[in-house]
Amino acid sequence: MVAFTGAGVAAESGIPTFRRAPGGGGPAGLWDDYSPAIYGTPWGLAAAAVVRPERFRRFVRDVAAAFFDAEPNAGHRGLGELAAEGRLRAVITQNIDDLHERGGAEPIIKLHGDLLSGRCLRCHARNAVDREVLRARLAAATERRHWRATRHILKAYPRCPRCGGRQRPDVVLFGEGLPRHQWQAAETALEECDLLLISGTSGTVYPANALPDIARQRRVTTVEISPEPTPYSGWVDYPLTGTFGETMPQLVGD
Ligand code: NAD
Ligand code: ZN
Secondary structure, three states, X not given: OEEEEOHHHHHHHOOOOOOOOOOOOOOOOHHHHOOHHHHOOHHHHHHXXXXXXXXXXXXXXXXXXXXXXOOOOHHHHHHHHHXXXXXXXXXXXXXXXXXXXXXXXXXXXXOOEEEEEEEEOOOOOEEEOOHHHXXXXXXXXXXXXXXXXXXXXXXXXXXXXXXXXXEEEEEOOOOOXXXXXXXXXXXXXHHHOOEEEEEOOOOOOOOHHHOHHHHHHOOOEEEEEEOOOOOOOOOOOEEEEOOHHHHHHHHHOO
């Protein structure tokens, strides 16, 4: 089986999604205050850092709090159980958090990168970043104010261990390309699976949203767990209405 996931699978862990399910479903706030059209793009972030440093500081502080405080939910653990039983071919995720790995799932294909990875601006190497180190550096940086905070936030990712260059978070922002290796791994997994589970994604972020089509064309069994209809609900074999954390244990249980 392959799972294809998006922001919604982390909602019950406390990480806000971009688009909220009608009637609640997930933590409120963050993206109502900070438009993804600005705070999800490289140019928007750069402009905010310079023009609205105090707002930029609060954004980084709030994202870091959501990320570092989140714990895997029963859905993540359910995928972990399937992995332990040898039934999981891969999780393909659009998320940049670390909840799938902490829930025990593997392998995980991260289409949009990983907050706990840095990308060197000089030699382009990708380097794992220690969770506690990053947490401490971001906390210290966002305790400062205005441009002092900005300066420290921009230096929060440690320097590249290979060449000493500065690093940025190794995540894909809107308008940026996807890592080729991850994309190919996702395609291969979908070409090999005999069951696809989709959850937590509104199916609106291109090009990731096109991936489930590979399984559809192969006519393998498809399941979706979503609190609201999505572009996939009309064609999956089993459109299940519900949340990831509540529904997964029912599917995985004996
Ligand atoms: P989205 O924000 O566009 O949509 C979230 C979807 O999840 C909605 O369809 C909603 O109905 C559904 N949802 C809400 N609560 C749910 C629950 N408890 N169980 C199952 N489904 C639930 O998400 P997207 O399609 O992933 O697109 C957002 C983009 O933003 C992605 O590229 C992603 O990388 C990024 N993002 C990532 C995170 C994260 O890493 N946790 C958080 C926010 C945004
Ligand atoms: Zn380097």
